[in-house]
Amino acid sequence: MLRDITLGQYYQTDSIIHRLDPRVKLVTTVCYIISLFVVDNIVGYILAGLFLALVIKLSKVPVKFMVRGMKSILFLLIIALIFNLFLTPGEVVVSFWKLQITKEGIRQAVFMAVRLVFLLMGSSVMTLTTTPNQLTDGMEKLLGPLRVLKVPVHEIAMMMSIALRFIPILLEETDKIMKAQMARGADFESGNLIKKAKSLVPLLVPLFISAFRRANDLAMAMESRCYRGGEHRTKMKPLIYKMRDRLAYGAVLCYLVLCVVCGKILW
């Protein structure tokens, strides 16, 4: 039922991508997202697609797993498609009633869709191959310099890691409560919008209560382990760049240069 949402879920397997330093993966993801917005021609998108395909292949995460996560943005995708298709001015290709599809519109819509899909896939590759702990370790280290500006880097990283860790837990909990209420005859599917919204009360109230209970328990557990923020905290496994991480940075750099070059030549 709710198992289809893959965002923020880790896929356990052993691959070169899984073993990369989380900082590399974070930087790569950011670069990749930027590249998606920089490129504006077919060659660039083909390049982006190839890069993504290569990373997915190397990560050994089944493609099926990633496509499943795509269902959650299907609605957004369709809206973006429709708006771009009909509302971009330019050379008219087809027109009926008050609507017209333009050449630029088609171009824009296709690019937008591809961009969204790549965006989501790119970021899910990162979350699927990196445990939340690694991810926040990486983030903390990357944002480290901001500490000079009194940014609570460690606290932000900890909050993120807790939030990420709780996504699957809360999903599981939702599934459980949903089943329990269905066993009591609750109906979450039929009826109009208002009835549907009302039917969510038996689900949301227990869910919030359990979220607060879990937060309480977690705070207590952290306190009893003498957690007191980032000050003087050392790591058991400090992040150190290895050869493969440097190579990966090199590969990403190559990709970025290629993207820019493609843009220049064809524009």
Next chain:
Amino acid sequence: MSIILDHVNHIYEAGTAMEFAALKDINLMIPDGQFIGLIGHTGSGKSTLVQHLNGLLVPTGGNIYYNGADIHDNDYNKKELHSKVGLVFQYPEHQLFEIDVFSDVCFGPKNLGLSKKEVELRAYAALKQVGLEDEYFYQSPFDLSGGQKRRVAIAGVLAMQPEVLILDEPTAGLDPKGRDEILDRIAGLREETGMTVILVSHSMEDVAKYVDRIIVMNKGQVMLDNEPREVFRYYRELEEVGLAAPQVTYIMQELKRNGFDVDTDIITIEEARKAILDALKI
């Protein structure tokens, strides 16, 4: 009139690295009015199995029949099945949500589309059945004690007046007194109404006293299925899968080995007391 499981399989996350066969070729027949203990270690598939019985989970293979009809036929009324086969989940108090105890118990029967009066009558009867005193009826369910909350949650399912009642670990996290209270209530209820009861547990002590049949699950399969006495004869096999016979059975075994003429098939403390006294008289 019964539940029949025919070659039921259930595989979670099929086709991924997390693929896990929770149920493997389960064949069971559950006649009306039986009191069944479903025993198994954590992860043996017992919770998955009971969620199949009221149609919440769809088997990945095989069929389930309730009173002769396949519950996954397209025209089968699933909602009615939920009311006929009442399932009380683990930690059922986590599903409470209403502003007071009484309205929470009303939730189930209200979903059945009954009249307001009928709903309230059923809720009242259910709360009486679980032995909750009137003074708590209009309190917030969140202000009650753990044992009371659990009883309210069980009443929430009872108010739908199911023909089959399934309780998944109803005593988890309760103290011995709360545990005995709940189990005695359930046993009493069954005597009163004659409904089928399936008690899921990992504790032999809990079920030995009450049930007429024990189904032992291990790694998604039915390992033993018989009367309690017969099942506990295999206490060595049970130990191998992380379960055990009731402690009193071990005591009787030990006594026998030390030369006392006692019956080793004993499973409750009352029986043991009688047997030991008889043995000492001679």
